[in-house]
Structure formats: structure tokens, C-alpha cells
Amino acid sequence: MNSSAPMLRVRGLSRSFGGLRAVDRLDLEVGRGEIVGLLGPNGSGKTTAMNLISGALVPDAGVVEFDGEPVQGLPAFKLARKGIARSFQLVRVPCELSCLENVISGLAFGPRGIWGEAARTRARGHLARVGLADKADVPAGELTYIDQKRLELARALALQPKLLLLDEWLAGLNPTELQEGIALVREIRDSGLSILMVEHVMDAIRALCTRCVVMSAGWVIAQGQTAEVLAHPDVLAAYLGGAAHA
Amino acid sequence: MKLPQKKSLLLVWGMLAAAALLPVLSSNDYYLGLGINLSQYVLMATAWAVFSGPTRYVSLASVAFYGIGAYAVAVVGDALPLPVVFLIAVAAGSLLALLVGLATLRLSGTYFVIFTFGLAELVRQLFTWYEVNITKTVGRYIFLEVTPRQIYWELLALLALLFALSWWIQRSRLGLALRVIGEDEMVARHIGIDVTRSKLVLFVVSSAFITLTGAIMAPRWTYIDPAISFNAVISFQVVIMALLGGAGSLFGPVAGAIPLSLLFEFLSARFPNHFSILLGAAFMVIVYFVPNGVAAALSAWWRRRGKAAA
Amino acid sequence: MQLIVELLLFGLTLGGLYAMVAMGLTLQYGVARIMHLAYGEWLIAAAFGAYAAFTYWQVNPLITLALSLPVGFAVNWLVYQVLLSPLVRRTQAGPALEVDSLLATFGLLFVVQGVMVVLFGGSYHSYNFAAEAVNIGGALIARNRLIMFGLTVLAGLSIYLFLSRTRAGAAVRAVATAPGNAPLVGIDVRKVSAITFAVGGALVAAGGVLASMFLTFSASMGVIFTMKALIVIIMGGVGNMLGAVVAGLLLGMAETLVARLVDPGLTLAVNYLLFLSVLLWRPAGLFGRPVR
Numbered sequence A: 001m002n003s004s005a006p007m008l009r010v011r012g013l014s015r016s017f018g019g020l021r022a023v024d025r026l027d028l029e030v031g032r033g034e035i036v037g038l039l040g041p042n043g044s045g046k047t048t049a050m051n052l053i054s055g056a057l058v059p060d061a062g063v064v065e066f067d068g069e070p071v072q073g074l075p076a077f078k079l080a081r082k083g084i085a086r087s088f089q090l091v092r093v094p095c096e097l098s099c100l101e102n103v104i105s106g107l108a109f110g111p112r113g114i115w116g117e118a119a120r121t122r123a124r125g126h127l128a129r130v131g132l133a134d135k136a137d138v139p140a141g142e143l144t145y146i147d148q149k150r151l152e153l154a155r156a157l158a159l160q161p162k163l164l165l166l167d168e169w170l171a172g173l174n175p176t177e178l179q180e181g182i183a184l185v186r187e188i189r190d191s192g193l194s195i196l197m198v199e200h201v202m203d204a205i206r207a208l209c210t211r212c213v214v215m216s217a218g219w220v221i222a223q224g225q226t227a228e229v230l231a232h233p234d235v236l237a238a239y240l241g242g243a244a245h246a
Numbered sequence B: 001m002k003l004p005q006k007k008s009l010l011l012v013w014g015m016l017a018a019a020a021l022l023p024v025l026s027s028n029d030y031y032l033g034l035g036i037n038l039s040q041y042v043l044m045a046t047a048w049a050v051f052s053g054p055t056r057y058v059s060l061a062s063v064a065f066y067g068i069g070a071y072a073v074a075v076v077g078d079a080l081p082l083p084v085v086f087l088i089a090v091a092a093g094s095l096l097a098l099l100v101g102l103a104t105l106r107l108s109g110t111y112f113v114i115f116t117f118g119l120a121e122l123v124r125q126l127f128t129w130y131e132v133n134i135t136k137t138v139g140r141y142i143f144l145e146v147t148p149r150q151i152y153w154e155l156l157a158l159l160a161l162l163f164a165l166s167w168w169i170q171r172s173r174l175g176l177a178l179r180v181i182g183e184d185e186m187v188a189r190h191i192g193i194d195v196t197r198s199k200l201v202l203f204v205v206s207s208a209f210i211t212l213t214g215a216i217m218a219p220r221w222t223y224i225d226p227a228i229s230f231n232a233v234i235s236f237q238v239v240i241m242a243l244l245g246g247a248g249s250l251f252g253p254v255a256g257a258i259p260l261s262l263l264f265e266f267l268s269a270r271f272p273n274h275f276s277i278l279l280g281a282a283f284m285v286i287v288y289f290v291p292n293g294v295a296a297a298l299s300a301w302w303r304r305r306g307k308a309a310a
Numbered sequence C: 001m002q003l004i005v006e007l008l009l010f011g012l013t014l015g016g017l018y019a020m021v022a023m024g025l026t027l028q029y030g031v032a033r034i035m036h037l038a039y040g041e042w043l044i045a046a047a048f049g050a051y052a053a054f055t056y057w058q059v060n061p062l063i064t065l066a067l068s069l070p071v072g073f074a075v076n077w078l079v080y081q082v083l084l085s086p087l088v089r090r091t092q093a094g095p096a097l098e099v100d101s102l103l104a105t106f107g108l109l110f111v112v113q114g115v116m117v118v119l120f121g122g123s124y125h126s127y128n129f130a131a132e133a134v135n136i137g138g139a140l141i142a143r144n145r146l147i148m149f150g151l152t153v154l155a156g157l158s159i160y161l162f163l164s165r166t167r168a169g170a171a172v173r174a175v176a177t178a179p180g181n182a183p184l185v186g187i188d189v190r191k192v193s194a195i196t197f198a199v200g201g202a203l204v205a206a207g208g209v210l211a212s213m214f215l216t217f218s219a220s221m222g223v224i225f226t227m228k229a230l231i232v233i234i235m236g237g238v239g240n241m242l243g244a245v246v247a248g249l250l251l252g253m254a255e256t257l258v259a260r261l262v263d264p265g266l267t268l269a270v271n272y273l274l275f276l277s278v279l280l281w282r283p284a285g286l287f288g289r290p291v292r
Helices: A046-055 A076-082 A099-108 A116-129 A147-159 A175-192 A202-208 A226-231 A235-242 B006-019 B030-057 B063-076 B081-105 B109-135 B149-170 B175-182 B184-189 B195-220 B232-245 B252-270 B277-289 B295-309 C002-031 C039-057 C061-091 C096-120 C143-165 C167-177 C191-213 C221-238 C242-261 C263-282
Strands: A008-017 A022-032 A034-039 A063-066 A084-086 A165-167 A194-198 A211-216 A219-225 C133-136 C139-142
Touching: A008 A046, A008 B295, A022 A034, A022 A046, A022 A063, A022 A194, A022 A219, A022 B195, A034 A046, A034 A202, A046 A165, A046 A194, A076 A084, A076 B184, A076 C133, A084 A147, A099 A116, A099 B175, A116 A147, A116 B063, A147 A175, A175 A194, A175 A202, A194 A202, A194 A235, A202 A226, A211 A235, A219 A235, A226 C096, A226 C263, B006 B149, B030 B063, B030 B175, B030 B195, B030 B232, B063 B081, B063 B109, B063 B195, B063 B232, B081 B109, B081 B195, B081 C263, B109 B232, B109 C096, B149 B195, B175 B184, B175 B195, B184 B195, B195 B277, B232 B252, B232 B277, B232 B295, B232 C096, B252 B277, B277 C061, B295 C039, C002 C039, C002 C139, C002 C143, C002 C167, C002 C191, C002 C221, C002 C242, C002 C263, C039 C061, C039 C096, C039 C191, C039 C221, C061 C096, C061 C191, C096 C221, C133 C143, C139 C143, C143 C167, C143 C191, C143 C242, C167 C191, C221 C242, C221 C263, C242 C263
Parallel strands: A034 A194, A034 A211, A084 A165, A165 A194
Antiparallel strands: A008 A022, A008 A063, A211 A219, C133 C139
């Protein structure tokens, strides 16, 4: 793969549901080792965009290039094996499986297909990284919400992805947890991953994202360096409604 | 689905070994016949649940496979040695399962149910058409030298194999995939699981065992024709038994198949004309009052007792 | 030329029957969300009703037809209230309802079929009514088929007008497309579902009486009709009335062509072939959206 190509390049991505254009000609890029924020008010199409990129939905039009390779329309499991991992807006961790089993499921079906004792060892490593080492045998359904989010992240990391899609992973955290979460995301990026994160939490966006893409009603209203985008009048108007004063 | 412990498997194998002693201990043909009937239904109910339990795709086509197995024996049984005949039967059943699975398993369970609903009828009509127009014989005789004892032991051996295979699958990667699929298919897809392929493998395995059951039972029929071997009542009974015992656990269907086989034996002998009505009524009762099956209901009860004691 | 007209007439009239039967099931499955596997049994039951009335009491099938509507409505309404609402309540009308209702109606299938076998035996029955041939464009077709086609068109139009022009019809459409949201605008989903289910029952009963006029039937044929109705509504897109009608006509045409030109023993195979094509190319139906 061409190592100067961005990790993710999306061109003209569109998807409608019946008469509603949920995503309308979306263009965005995530460079290698970059953290890009995907912002916008509720209903702007961010999660649909995530679903299109992760393979949960098929686009009506447009191109998705991952690591230089066109992948639009491929089913999610193939994208997972190629190196795209994600978290979900409402955390999804199979409740009957233990934390260890949850992470092992991330290891077992990925590109390297690790199983058995090796999988168990690695899984413990991933759990330790997110701070869940002591809860390995606890069923996921018994964890607190925050711990379930951490577990979901550990499982995503177990896939050894090149691109991580985070859907409001830092939402609902108290200040301490938020700082820990931000540090963890930064550490993950430093270890070589590229990240596209849907986020509402401004502190997190300013701390982590080098660039931002802002959506409203399905299409992009602003794109660029974080500070500029967040001060953009259209962006403020989209969030606050109507003319806004900076 | 809860992982069965190794000791459960060994216990069940022990019980099968004990059951195998029946023809040695008693020369009463009636009991042997009963044992054969029970075994075939335990086999089919368990095989049915192997697929329909974890995936929650309801297959109404069990008799399509059973009939193909029986017909394979009827058609080539006198020309080839029995093991080869069984292989042919399994191949035919697996092929059909593959076709059905490829067409429907990537879609929601609804399509699968509808497809399997009429499948036995379709296979029956195709066999009838073939026999009427091509081979010009409707109905075949099976004159194979297979004793009831042999059939009984073959069934028990197949059952032991099924339990072992199913136990092994649950502990394998496929088993983990199925558990994730069963809880959250969206997650399964995003961690690299080929959901359709997992379901397909399971469906082919399940159908192969049902086909082989039909093949093993064939010599007992002596005469079969499409109407006899593709009798929808069999599909129906298999589903009820698995649901009553609990399709979510490996040994659940056994708990459903044994009492129901006995009940249905009794009912079809006492009320031959009203059997269908009683069967349907029994089914509705089970669906209403035991939604997850006896085994799950029992384990829920057990868990509650455990919690109360703790 | 005459053959073409004949095939067209036979195909369309048979298709008309399938369309009517499919419309009823569309209401039951698309609106009330019930996978009614015993559906075809009611058709056969109505057919036997018409047969018995005509053969034993010389009642004109058209009278039986008129009676079949309220009777079919009442019976299916009872089925919904007594048998199915406990399941609706238990599953809160979620996806589990489909599985539960399918299992329950699967049991009901055997009960109804069993009763018919006890009453009428397993052999084939038919009777002669309005069977005189009518000449259309050189082709001969039985008058009863034409009656049936005419009534199907009438039924289709009435349903179409009801659904598109009346408030009640809008409520039905609302429940079909967005059952979660319908209560927000004051629609009693349970009542709409029950009544719609019952109307579906009226349609299938009428279909049964009409079918009995020109088809030979037996107590065990219910499954085949259920199957065909299911295939038609999948082909047309679940919940899509127009789709059900078009797909029904298509199926009738395809079956007639195969029966006349290839082999009458392969009609169910034709059904499955069409079903397979839909599954492989457009699972959401000819008029539906892609699945993912």
C-alpha cells in the first residue's frame, strides 16, 4: 500500500433512507497517525457516516478508500479484517461473555486469528491497557457503563486496527474520567493508529483532534484545523440555531 | 448458550452406553422399537437445536432432510455397501442444506422460515414428479438385511457423535462466534466474524445429521414413497420436542424428545384420526406456557434457588 | 393466437386469486406483524364450507361468498384476540413476536387441518358451479374464473381506496410503516392490528370460496396456499399492497405458463424458482429497497 496515501479517504459518500438524505456527498480524509473529529448536531448524519465507513451500511454513491484501497460496499467483517475497528454510540458488549472472552472475540476473528492460550495472554494485556485487568472473568453485563466502554475499546484494539472509529466514546464522563480517557486516546494514536472520532465534548475535541469535519443535515458545513472550525459562524449557528455571535 | 461441562458430556455418553445395553438385557421387541423411536427423535431434536438454538432461525424443514436420507437408501441401498450409501445420503442432504443456506442465511430469519416451511412439500413434489415421469415407479421397496438392533446401535452411535461434535464446536472458535452472533450480530460483524458462513456451516452440520437419521431408519420402512417419507408431521414433532426441552442448551432437546415421543406414540395409537389436532394443541400449549423450554425454565428456577440460598 | 389469449386469461384469473389471498396476508403480516402459518388452512376451510353448502344444501356459492366475509372476519378476529394477543403482549410487538406467532400458528395449522381431515377425509373434492365456457377472443374460459377475477379486482380497488382515501386507512398504513410512532399520533395500534388481521381473514375466506368454484382441493392443501401467499408478499415487498397484487398476477401467469407448456406437476417448483430469484436479487421485493 502507498504509505503516503491517507489512511482514510471518503469522496462523495451519500446515503438516503426513503426520502431522507442522511448523508449527502460527504468528503473527508484521515491522515496516517491523525485524529480527526466528526462533529455536528444530533441528526446531522454522523453516525450514518460512521456506519457507511465501517461497512454496516451500503452507500448509495461515493467512494471510501482505506489505506489506498477502495472498500465501499464491502461487508463489515471484511473491513474489520482489513483493519477498521469501531466503538458504538450506545455501547455494545455481549453481556453473557466475560471481559476476557469479549476481548478474545476481538482477537480470534481478526486478520491474525489468534486463539487459545496465546489469545488469553494477549487479551489480558489489552484489558490491562484500558484498566480492566482485575475484571477479566466478570461477565460484561455486570460492569459499570464506563467499564463497558473501556471493554469495547479493548476489544476494538484487539483487532490490531489501523483505523479506529470512535462514536462518542468520551461522552458521559466526569472530569477525572475524561482526562484519563483523553490520555488513553492520545496514547493509542501515539502507538500508530489513525482515529476518526464523532464527539460532542469540546474539551476532548480541542485536546485531541488536529482537524475537524462538521456536518449538518447530512452534509459538510465546515472542515479544517480544529480552532478555526470551532470558531466558524456556520458551525456555531448549526449548534446554537440562527445567527450567533462569537 | 451455556457451555456444557466435560462431565456432562461424559455423563451423557455413559447414559448412551447404558441405553445400548437394552437389546442385550431384554429380548422384548416392543421395547426395542420404542428405543429406536425415542432415539431417532432425540437425534433429530438435538440436531435441529444445534442450528436453530444459537441462531434462532427456525427450520421447519427437518423432514425434507430425513426423507432425502431415507430415499438415498431406497435408491442405492441394494447396489452399494451401507457405509457408502450413508455417505451418499449425507452428501445429498448437505448439498440441499448448502443451497437453502446460501439463498436465505444472509437475510433475516423470516426468509429462512418461509423457505423451509414449504421445502418439504417442494422436495416431495419434485421426487413425485421425477418418479412419475423419469423412473416411472412411485414408491420403492427396501429389502435390506439390517436388524432392529443394528439400527438402534447406529442411532445411538450417531447420537454420541452428535453430542461430541456439538460439544467440540461450542468450545471452538466457531462456538465463540455463535455466542457473539447470538447476543449481538452487529458486534459480530464488526469484529471480523463472517456471520453468514458461521450460520451456513452450522446448518449443513445439523442437516447432515438429520439426513443420516433418515438413512439409518430407512430399512425399517420396507416400503416408502414421497408421501410417506416427506410427512410434515415429523418436522413439526422435531420442532416441538426441541422447544419443550429448550433449544438453547445442548442436552435440552433430549429432555423434550423423550417424554414427547412417548406421548405421541400413545396418542397416535389411541387417537389415530385426531392425532393432528392433539399435536397442534400440544404445540400451542408449549409455546404459550414454556417460551424458552423446560431446560431453560429449570435452569432459571435453579439459579433463583441458588440466589435465595446465598 | 388463441393459445396466447387462453394462457393470458387463465394466468390472470389464477393470478387474481393469488393476489386476493396475498392482500389478506399482507394485512396480517405487514400491519399486525403476525406470521400466520395457518392462513392457507382458513382458505381450505372456506372452500370446504362452500362445497358442503352447495353439495348438501344447494346453497349458491355466491351466497356463501357473501357470508364468508363476516365469518372469516369473525373467526380471524377471535384468533387474534384469543390466541395471538397474549403473544403480542408478551413480546411487546417486537421482533420476537414474529417467531412466537409463527410457532403458535404452526400449531394452529395442525389443529385446523386435523379438523378438516376428520370432517372431510383426505381425498380431493370439487363441485360444479358456473362452469359454462365463455368465449373471449376465441379462447374458452369458465365463467366462474371470470367471476372470481372480477371480484378480485373489486376487492383490490376497495382496499386501495380505503387505504389511500380514508382516515382509518391512513391509520392502517401508519401502523404498517412505523408501529412505534403510531401511538404518538393517537392510533390504538392493538385495535388497528386486530381489525386489520380480521379483514385479512375475511379476504382469505372469500378467496377460499372463490377458489372452490374452479379448483380441486383437499384438506392438506392449506400449506401450499400459505406458501404461495408468503412468496407473493415477499416478491411484492412486505406491507406493499400494490406489490402483492402485481406479484400475485405474476405468479399466476408463471404457473399457468409452466403448467401448460412444461408440466403441471412442477408448479410448486416454479413458485420456489421465483422465490429464489427474489431472494438472490431483490430480497426486499420487486418494489423494495436494498436490504443493508
